Amino acid sequence: MLSLQFLLGAAAFVITGHLVIQRILFARRAAALGCSKPPMYKHKDPILGLDLAFATFRTIADNTLLDMFTNIFEEYGNTYAANTLGQTTLTTNESENIKAILTRIEDWPIAGLRLHTARALIRPSFVRDQVTDLKCFDRHISNLLAALPRDGxxxxxxxxxxxMTMDSSTDFMMGYSTNSLVQPAPEAQQFLRDFEYAAVEGAKIAILGSVLNYIPHRKLQAAVERMRAYLRSHLKTIIAAKKTSDQTSGDRSYVFLDEVLKATSDEEYVVDQMLSILVAGRDTTAAAMTAAFYFLARDPKAVEKLRIEIKDMNAKNPSWDQLKGMKYLNNVVKEALRLFPPVAVNSRAASKEVVLPLGGGPDGKQPILVAKGTSVRYSTWHMQRRKDTYGPDADEFRPERWDNLRVGWEYAPFSGGPRICIGQQFALTQIAYTLYKFFNTFKAIEPRESHPLQAAQALTISFANGCMVGLTPE
Ligand code: HEM
Known part of the structure; x- marks a missing residue:
């Protein structure tokens, strides 16, 4: 009789042999395609890479995750491999790689907890007429301007x-606003707290990979369930109102939910879409707006230039066309999104063995062969701060750089390819409108803290130390 020890030994031998052969064959295919290996992160724990996993958790907690990536890129180059809980992952800031990933979506499908939704279903919500209608948004920017301290x-x-962005997003979406700037209801406040919590916990799953999906997270599940219940209750009210009247939106010209309900009456599906739109549109827009104010507060000359452009326009409520024509205003928004892209880091997994154009060899200029299932994390934050693209002042806020600068995939705050952000124009218009109305009301904004910029990482990034300022009204 064969002993158990022998059988285990034989099994280990066969598995190891199989893995070794797979590796040799993979290396041969890579060589035949002219591919080289990317540099490998030097782990203290080469088996599971727990050192880097813990460092990731630690740096998410102390808001230095992007600094950690900066240090690793400086040491290893623009693309590196690492062991994430036993699986090889890649991290890159090469625009060529990002372009390859985002354009070949059949090789790099979207999965997991991300900013995705039924694109065809919601596309009608972002047609030009809707994007250019600033009436709904104007209510909330007026609430913001009224609420801001004017005593310096x-x-x-x-x-x-x-x-404000939660108030305007819920209003745009349901025709019912959380109204947190004016008169927040307790259940709306709970919704806001749950939303923030879910974004941070969701980010850990998105950054560390699908392994965490299998670990039960009761607090997160409870938060998501409360959010769904909140949205469901409004949905029911709206559906009931729809039955008694054709007019669900009151004086409103447009409500996202009305469009979705035209396509489906499946309540849970509609709640999913509402949550996706909130996740995709609210924190991203808030981060981009805050970034513009953060950088402008530190650049009084830029504020002066912007105010001249605003005064020249001489409109109380500028139209979409007027905003589009304001060169400096648009440069400011572009530059804020370059230095502070709200979706700073993102990832995809390869659906099959596939080549990425850059990252291999000692100089990182050779293509790399990526095994099926490998997660590739890409950093828009680092790509948009590269000195070889943006020059030695790449880390500085300089809206004027956009007067002559022409870039392609090196600038992608809204992603690119077939799944490019569907709310891009909507967001850009809201940010431009907010800046316009703000600097038509306040003549100066002063920074009131001097911490170096720290980005807190959730599904999107935000300013870890807030955006502490003092204002001088007109
Ligand atoms: C400054 C503001 C915004 C930024 C920086 C931004 C950025 C992005 C990025 C990077 C993606 C791709 C995510 C991925 O591939 O994993 C994305 C997708 C998406 N965004 Fe935005 N977004 C913004 C505002 C909005 C707004 C206001 C809405 C809607 C109200 C919106 C709706 C969406 C949707 C639905 C998707 C998924 C598209 C798809 O998968 O086909 N976004 N956004």
Whole structure:
């Protein structure tokens, strides 16, 4: 009789032999395609890579995740491999790689907890007429301007912007606003708290990979269930109102939910779409707006130039066309999104063995062969701060650089390819409108803290120390 020890030994031998052969064959295929290996992160724990996993958790907690990536890129180059909980993952800031990933979506499909939704279903919501209609948004920017301290005292502008974008997103979506800037209801406040919590916990799953999907997370599940219940209750009210009247939106010209309900009456599906739109549109827009104020507060000359352009326009409520024609205003928004792309880091997994154009060999200029299932994390934040693209002042806020600069995939705050952000124009218009109305009301904004910029990582990034400012009204 064969002993158990022998059988285990034989099994281990066969598995190891199989893995070794797979590796040799993979290396041969890579060589035949002219591919080289990317540099491998030097782990203290080469088996599971727990050292880097813990460092990732630690740096998410102390808001230095992007600094950690900066240090690793400096040491290893623009693309590196690492062991993430036993699986090889790649991290890159090469625009060529990002372009390859985002354009070949059949090789790099979208999965997991991300900013995705039924694109065909919601596309009608972002047609030009809707994007250019600023009426709904104007209510909330007026609430913001009324709420901001005018006595020069120090306050956190980010908190106000985050509240405003939740109010405007819920209004746009359901025709019912959380109204947190004016009169927040307790269940709306709970919704806001749950939303923030879910974004941070969701980010850990997105960054560390699908392994965490299998570990039960009761607090997160409870938060998501409460959010769904909140949206469901409004959905029911709206559906009931729809039955008694054709007019669900009151004086409103457009409500996202009305469009979705035309396509489906499946309640849970509609709730999914509402949550996706909130996740995709709210924190991203808030982060981009806050970024513009953060950088402008540190650049009085840029504020002066912007105010001249605004005064020249001489409109109380500028139209979409007027906003589009304001060169400096658009440069400011572009530059803020370059230095502070709200979706700073993202990832995809290869659906099959596939070549990425850059990252292999000692100089990182050779293509690399990526095994099926490998996760590739890509950093828009680092790509958009590269000195070989943007020059030695790449880390500085300089809206004028966009007067002559022409870039392609090196600038992708809204992603690119077939799944490019569907809300891009909507967001850009809202940000431009907010800046316009703000600097038509306040003549100066002063920074009131001097911490170096720290980005807090959730599904999107935000300013870890807020955006502490003092304002001088007109
Ligand atoms: C400054 C603001 C915004 C930024 C920086 C931004 C950025 C992005 C990025 C990078 C993606 C791709 C994510 C991925 O591939 O994993 C994305 C997708 C998406 N965004 Fe935005 N977004 C913004 C505002 C909005 C707004 C306001 C909405 C809607 C109200 C929106 C709706 C969407 C949707 C639905 C997707 C998924 C598209 C698809 O998968 O086909 N976004 N956004």
């Amino acid at each position: 005292s120090t306050f956190d502008l980010q908190t106000y912007i985050v509240a």
